[in-house]
Amino acid sequence: MEKIILEIDNGVRTLVTLANKLQDELGNEPVSSEVRQAIKMFSSSHKNYITAINENSANQVAEAAQAICLWSILLANAVSSSENQEVKTFKNKLGVNAKNLQKMIENSALLMFPLSDDERLETTNDMQDFESLKKEMKKVFQNQSTHYEDLKTILTESEKKTISLKQDIESLEDIYNNKIGSISTEYSQFFLNKIQSF
Known part of the structure; x- marks a missing residue:
């Protein structure tokens, strides 16, 4: 010294x-x-x-x-x-x-002295708060991701049901048109027979 x-x-x-x-x-x-x-x-x-x-x-x-x-x-x-x-x-x-x-x-x-209590870092709690915030943000992101996937699944199912419904409607239209055509033919034949009988 x-x-x-x-x-x-x-x-x-x-x-x-x-x-x-x-x-x-x-x-x-x-x-x-x-x-x-x-x-x-x-x-x-x-x-x-x-x-x-x-x-x-x-x-x-x-x-x-x-x-x-x-x-x-x-x-x-x-x-x-x-x-x-x-x-x-x-x-x-x-x-x-x-x-x-x-x-x-x-x-x-x-x-050169040992650090006093007043000189020590006071960032521990701040860092803990930051880590806690990061965890919360991660949880929110994961929840949003899950929600997005759920919505995506619902939309996909809705699209499938819409396509199926459209196919069913088209099938019914075909059946309806065939029935109408058949009825028209039968009525035409019926009236033709009536005319011929006179």
């Missing part, structure tokens, strides 16, 4: 040196409110870092150092439009060193 703190402290010292040199190179050059804000917050974060070092709080040291890294990166980005070559040199060094230190802190044991 002490080794990590020393590495962080060396990294912070490097950032402070680079930030001071960058500020010196800016000199009387007009700067934006973004640059002024980044320098102000860098200084504030560095004060918090010194306090954390004096209180021997490893977690607070890591968090304060991370804040310094953040404002170092923002300061480097804020002066990126400067035409001063020395400013460009120091802002590049500041940005690179800040990113490297930030990565080292993030991967260190200082900021």
Whole structure:
């Protein structure tokens, strides 16, 4: 743990040196409110870092150092439009060193803890609700599919009955026509016989 703190402290010292040199190179050059804000917050974060070092709080040291890294990166980005070559040199060094230190802190044991109850995922119930919804939707789909198949069967049977009924009607028409034809023939023959008998 002490080794990590020393590495962080060396990294912070490097950032402070680079930030001071960058500020010196800016000199009387007009700067934006973004640059002024980044320098102000860098200084504030560095004060918090010194306090954390004096209180021997490893977690607070890591968090304060991370804040310094953040404002170092923002300061480097804020002066990126400067035409001063020395400013460009120091802002590049500041940005690179800040990113490297930030990565080292993030991967260190200082900021690794077991998940607290408040930090644990709260999606279990939501996922259960979603799974339940999926099951209900599947059941509805299956019911609709069954209903569709039932309707299809009913329609098929209706079509068969319609065809059968049509055939029966056609058969009855044939029988009717044959009977009418037979009766007409018999009546014709009857009247012909009557006429001949006179």
